[in-house]
Amino acid sequence: EAQVTQNPRYLITVTGKKLTVTCSQNMNHEYMSWYRQDPGLGLRQIYYSMNVEVTDKGDVPEGYKVSRKEKRNFPLILESPSPNQTSLYFCASSPLRVRSYNSPLHFGNGTRLTVT
């Protein structure tokens, strides 16, 4: 089954304790992205990757890191989490079209992170 898998689904941690949220897709998609969802703000892009070893900042990258060493995986790293990073996080992927970004995204089921 084609899917984007995020782990864990729920995570409670304390300020400053490094954590990683994993994301894996089995559709051979070039494009992967991380979003955070907050009430009243919709989804905001954190980082995205156009292919292996190619990553770039989205709208809200501060406090986050990513890596893309393999095509299927795109982990999100919080080196020193803070309470304002409490949010619902989504990983998404899509094939990369040459002309423009018009390929629909496939989303994971989300990771609810609480930082106390």
Place this chain on the structure above:
Amino acid sequence: AQSVTQLDSQVPVFEEAPVELRCNYSSSVSVYLFWYVQYPNQGLQLLLKYLSGSTLVKGINGFEAEFNKSQTSFHLRKPSVHISDTAEYFCAVSRRRALTFGSGTRLQVQP
């Protein structure tokens, strides 16, 4: 820069009634338009998309949307909703590498 405005944060409606969820965007160039749906405790799923061609786009689950370039709108409609349509709906606009989401509209279908 582009932006997306979803005019209603919540829309309550009775089962079998019609519904319209409004979306306006701002962009000085051509864009692609999407509607996504998010059911409780799930990720977003694509409902429909407008890339080019006919301005009336049909999606899954009986939803449709109309692209209106002069009004920069992409409103989502369904003639008769079901309880199972209760979810949050997001309008999104893309141009090149940037995909911008609206703040979402929560559709609450009541029996």
